[in-house]
Amino acid sequence: MGSRRTDMTSFIYEQLAQRFSEQIHTGLWRPQQRLPSIRQLSEEFGVAKITVQHALHKLEASGLVEARPRSGYFVCQRSVPAVPSSKRLLNTQPSLVNMPLIFQDIMARSAAFDLCPGAPVNEPASHLLQLNRHIGRAMRQQLHHKALYYTGPQGNPALREQIALLYQGRNCPLDAEALCITAGCQNSLFLALMSCCEPGDTVAVESPAFYGVLQLLQQLRLKVVEIPVSPTLGLKAADLEAVVRKWPVKACVITASFATPTGASIPGEEKRQLVALAEQYGLTLIEDDIYGDLGFHFRPEPLKAFDKNGNVILCSSISKSLSRDLRLGWIAGGRHHDKIVHLKLINQLASGQAMQEGLASFMAEGHYKRHLLQYRQQLKRQRDDLLKALNALWQFPFRYTVPEGGIALWLELQKQQDTARYYQPLLMENIVITPGALFSTQGHFNNYLRLSFAHPATGPRRQALARLAGVFAGRG
Known part of the structure; x- marks a missing residue:
């Protein structure tokens, strides 16, 4: 019981810090x-x-006050960037998606979260070596059975x-029976959209939106309506309701915790209201x-956590928290x-048995939780180092978010800049x-940029930041 009180106290001060951040980036509290x-x-x-x-100490550590x-x-x-105009975005007609080809080029270069994908990386963490041992052990066990039989489509029960x-x-x-193992979060999102939408349906997305979702919507021939979000507090239920009352929205895709690209995290009470809204309008979230x-x-x-009637489809994976290479995710479809x-x-038939068994035993022995304790602090240090590097190297006007989780931050340059x-x-x-153009179907973020702190801002990556300073400042 004592632990629960500590968690709630921490949650209140975190929410309050987010509220204060909102006062700053909306201009209610101005610089100086x-x-x-x-x-x-x-x-x-x-x-x-x-x-x-x-x-206030939290905001001071983040460089906001x-x-x-x-x-x-x-x-x-x-301070952090101003919220885009709600009126301008809320009046946007639902439309089919036509994304730029840059996304495919970025993925082909393995550069989704790295300025310099060819630069040296950290030595593998001990937990990754432990994970490989668990997978290797699982691959050696029951070789004949694994070679001749599929797992059930729902996935390994232990995992x-x-x-x-x-x-x-x-x-x-959540109950284990409510889950289905997938080939990663993108695969989960694809299955979720397929399960509740037909071609031509309208789907609401956050703006800025995750470009992977926009790619899926384009492939599935679904119409999109963008909803502006706060760079720190994410999507508001009132804004979603305004869109749902105006357009025949079938589903809304939301990253409630540490969204990319902004790092926004929706407060608990707003989450409760979003789920209630879904129930009221028969909407699937x-x-x-x-990044949770x-x-x-x-x-x-x-x-x-607030869903009582199965209106929320939860999608996730370990690709951001543990390994990009291990293509295992999950979905709770309600x-x-x-x-x-x-x-x-x-679409997939079954998931690989050895990978599932290896990950299950890795988690059961507590290695995943221990990994997260270290990795969160590592990411926080790398976020702080990236912000210090930017403030030291970029001697021109720019604004940025200071996310309290995830692996990326969102930067706003001067309006005449087009990062693409x-x-x-x-x-x-x-x-x-x-470039920011990847995060909208309407060209709202051309002067924005997403930067990741998944890698330290040192060596070639710091040199790249210095080079960007020259480019964005117009020095060639």
Whole structure:
């Protein structure tokens, strides 16, 4: 019981820090402005003074505010980007997707989360070596059986049990029978969309959106309507409702925890309202939870935790938290479960037995949880180092998010910049950027850029950041 109280206290101060961040990036608190006193903030938000202090310390560590002796807290000169105009985006007609070919080129270069994919990487963590041993052991066991038989389409029961336990630790009471193993999160999202939509249906997406989802929507001939999101607090239920009342939306794809590209995380009460909205309008929420385990300070509850009637389809994998190479994911389909299992059978037939068994035993022995404890702190250090490098190297106006989890941040350059036009010239120097144009169907983010802290901002990657400074500043 004591542990539960600690988790809730941490969650309140994290939410409060997110609220303060929202005040900054919407312009309610402007650069160089003095914040209200701790006592005033405590009274305004109905929390203890110590909770306010923790939240301000968090913002100070993230570089959003600074403490001045005997003067209080002030908003730093450089802050996160303003939220795109809600009115402009909400009036957008649903339309079919036509994505630029840059996405395919980035993936062909293995550069989705790396400026310099050919640069040296860290030595493999001990947990990855342990994972390989578990997989190797599983491959050696029952060779004849594995060679002659498929697993059931729902996947290995032991692995599903471990995934269910993982979610139970995030206050999401999933049962192993509610899960189906897939070939990764992208495969899960594909099955989710196939299960609840037909060609020509309208799907709502966050804006900026994950380009992998936009690619799926294009392939499935689904119409898209974009909904603006806060760079820190994500999608608001009121904005989704405005779209649902105007257009015949069948599903909405949401990354509720540490979304790419912004790193936004939706507060618990807003998640509850989104799930209630889905129930009210007969809407399916498709949750991309691939970053849910990568919170630096807390493990947020997924949307699925608030789902009582099967309106949320949860999709995830270990590709961001453990290994890109191990193409194993999962999906909890709610009321669409049976159809999803059938679609998996048609499209994939079965998942590899040895990989599933190896991952299941790796998780059962506690290695995955121990890996996450180390990896979260590593990512936090790499986020801080990336921000320090940017602030040191980029001597021109730009804005950025300071995500509290995930592996990427979102940068806004001056309006006249079009990051996509730099893509090909930078390739000649072995630098691969991820332009903002990939994250919208409507061209709303041409002057934006996603940068990842999945690798340290040192050596060739720091040199690449310095080169980008020259390019974006117009120095050739």
